[in-house]
Amino acid sequence: xxxxxxxxxxxxxxxxxxxxxxxxxxxxxxxxxxxxxxxxxxxxxxxxxxxxxxxxxxxxxxxxxxxxxxxxxxxxxxxxxxxxxxxxxxxxxxxxxxxxxxxxxxxxxxxxxxxxxxxxxxxxxxxxxxxxxxxxxxxxxxxxxxxxxxxxxxxxxxxxxxxxxxxxxxxxxxxxxxxxxxxxxxxxxxxxxxxxxxxxxxxxxxxxxxxxxxxxxxxxxxxxxxxxxxxxxxxxxxxxxxxxxxxxxxxxxxxxxxxxxxxxxxxxxxxxxxxxxxxxxxxxxxxxxxxxxxxxxxxxxxxxxxxxxxxxxxxxxxxxxxxxxxxxxxxxxxxxxxxxxxxxxxxxxxxxxxxxxxxxxxxxxxxxxxxxxxxxxxxxxxxxxxxxxxxx
Ligand code: HEM
Numbered sequence: 001x002x003x004x005x006x007x008x009x010x011x012x013x014x015x016x017x018x019x020x021x022x023x024x025x026x027x028x029x030x031x032x033x034x035x036x037x038x039x040x041x042x043x044x045x046x047x048x049x050x051x052x053x054x055x056x057x058x059x060x061x062x063x064x065x066x067x068x069x070x071x072x073x074x075x076x077x078x079x080x081x082x083x084x085x086x087x088x089x090x091x092x093x094x095x096x097x098x099x100x101x102x103x104x105x106x107x108x109x110x111x112x113x114x115x116x117x118x119x120x121x122x123x124x125x126x127x128x129x130x131x132x133x134x135x136x137x138x139x140x141x142x143x144x145x146x147x148x149x150x151x152x153x154x155x156x157x158x159x160x161x162x163x164x165x166x167x168x169x170x171x172x173x174x175x176x177x178x179x180x181x182x183x184x185x186x187x188x189x190x191x192x193x194x195x196x197x198x199x200x201x202x203x204x205x206x207x208x209x210x211x212x213x214x215x216x217x218x219x220x221x222x223x224x225x226x227x228x229x230x231x232x233x234x235x236x237x238x239x240x241x242x243x244x245x246x247x248x249x250x251x252x253x254x255x256x257x258x259x260x261x262x263x264x265x266x267x268x269x270x271x272x273x274x275x276x277x278x279x280x281x282x283x284x285x286x287x288x289x290x291x292x293x294x295x296x297x298x299x300x301x302x303x304x305x306x307x308x309x310x311x312x313x314x315x316x317x318x319x320x321x322x323x324x325x326x327x328x329x330x331x332x333x334x335x336x337x338x339x340x341x342x343x344x345x346x347x348x349x350x351x352x353x354x355x356x357x358x359x360x361x362x363x364x365x366x367x368x369x370x371x372x373x374x375x376x377x378x379x380x381x382x383x384x385x386x387x388x389x390x391x392x
Contacts, residue, residue: 002030003037005062005282005305006168011378014281015322018310027293033168035062035303037282038293041314044306045332047285048339054285054304055080056341061380062284062303063170073221075229081340083211087218090206091226092344094142094199100347103142107352110137111359119363123392125373127243127385130356132158135238136231138352139345143227144187144198152178157232161379170380180231184224200227234345240279240377240384241270241353246360247388248273248324250369255326260365263358269326270353274312274335276324281309281383283337308334309383364392 003021004010010017021028022039029036038044047054058064059078068074076084076091093099114130121129136154139145145153156178162171187200195201203223209215218226249256249269259265282305287298298304311334313321318330336343343349360367373389 001025002032003028003307004030004033004168006163006165006378006380008165008378011163011165011376011383014309014383015313018307018313021307022310022314025294027296027298029296033062035305036287036296036298037305037307039307039310039314041311041317041332041334043293044308044311044334045338047304047306048283048334048337048341051080051340052288053291054306055288056084056285058284058286058303060284062305064284065303073219073225075225077229077233077341084340086208086210087222087226088340088344090208090218091199091203093206094202095344095348097347099142100351103138103348104351104355106141107134107138107355108359110134110141111352111356115359115363119392123364123367123390125387125389126246127239127388131242131246131388132239134242134352134356135235135349138348139231139234142199142348143230144191144196144200145183145231146187149178149183153180153183153231154235156180157235158377158379160232161236161382163378163380165378180228181224184227185220188220188223188227199230203227230345233343234348236379236382237279238349238352240382241274241349242356243385243388244277244279245270245273245353245357246367246390247369247374247385248276249357250367252324252326255324259326259357260361263361265326266354266357267350268328270350270357271330271333271335272324272326272328275318275328275330275333276312277383278308278312278335279384280335280337280381282307282381283341284381308337364390367392 026040027038056078057080076088111134114133118129136150140150159173188204191201191204203218203226207215207217259269285304287300287302287304289300291298315321336346368391370389374385375387377386
């Protein structure tokens with residue numbers, strides 16, 4: 001058996017495959033795609049902490065094989081400490097608890113507007129009408145992306161992650177796709193002359209001491225790489241989380257009822273949806289040295305998938321892991337990654353999702369999912385629904 005994350009079978013339902021590999025072949029080599037995978041919770045957890053053995057320097061896409069050319073400027077997800085830590089610290093100023101808390105009223109206003117329109121329309125596909133819009137709007141407010149670019153940006157990000165489920169190959173960009181790099185460079189130029197209260201300005205102005213001890217600002221290319229990463233990492237994943245919440249709560253009506261009766265349970269329910277079906281199913285790494293797992297040698301330079309989706313259903317870590325249970329109180333979580341690269345936007349994603357559920361509860365608590373209309377996206381490491389039609 002082969003673990004092929006882009007095959008239709010795994011894209012539709014990866015959990016039987018994960019269960020097989022977790023038990024039978026916890027360190028597996030896929031000869032067709034030439035990469036190794038780790039499936040158990042402890043293995044993935046330890047690997048995320050050991051960045052020297054499991055380096056991020058080739059970035060998250062398993063397809064990337066060679067070192068990027070020197071002119072390529074990676075974002076922090078494609079870097080290792082210590083430079084990754086320095087740049088990350090600089091930009092995490094945009095994600096302090098205060099900044100996130102200050103955003104809540106804006107998040108609620110945006111959510112309420114789309115949900116009111118959804119109710120007026122009498123229901124329909126909540127992914128198109130709401131889930132796919134809220135995260136990009138929120139990131140755009142934080143970052144400073146004007147309204148007219150948001151839907152083009154979101155489409156470009158969605159498309160860049162797509163994989164053809166028959167061939168496993170990336171899907172080419174749309175012919176009229178927005179040139180996101182050019183747009184960001186343009187915005188950066190504007191912010192340099194006219195600073196604003198947004199993350200592009202923070203990124204443009206902050207100074208830091210680089211690994212060679214020299215104090216400097218980020219270059220234009222570095223700012224664009226980081227801001228581009230926020231839009232990629234923060235939008236598609238949160239879109240999928242919102243859709244998963246709607247579907248999995250509907251599939252568990254008793255738990256949904258308890259949640260609606262007592263909204264203080266919402267944060268716990270969001271964590272369970274994340275564990276049950278993580279929007280980011282695996283994290284790409286490259287082996288920094290030969291390393292042996294379960295009798296299999298992963299050679300230096302090999303690409304490795306840390307399969308979070310499988311780890312989050314490991315019975316060694318979670319009781320009865322295939323059961324959806326909003327009352328779980330897990331000791332450890334992997335759905336936002338862990339270690340040096342742990343998700344920078346996790347508080348924001350949690351807040352958005354909590355607010356979304358609170359607003360849904362006020363408007364159409366008894367919604368029904370039209371099950372035969374559910375479809376999935378076929379994307380690299382991101383998993384979730386494309387269409388979630390609701391009767392409200
Ligand atoms: C449900 C929503 C989200 C999920 C499931 C998620 C998941 C993850 C995971 C698993 C990682 C670790 C990647 C690795 O180890 O290579 C990560 C990193 C990251 N996430 Fe998120 N994320 C979410 C939302 C967001 C949001 C809203 C933002 C920003 C606005 C964001 C920005 C980032 C960034 C910048 C990184 C890279 C951090 C680094 O390399 O140091 N994410 N995310």
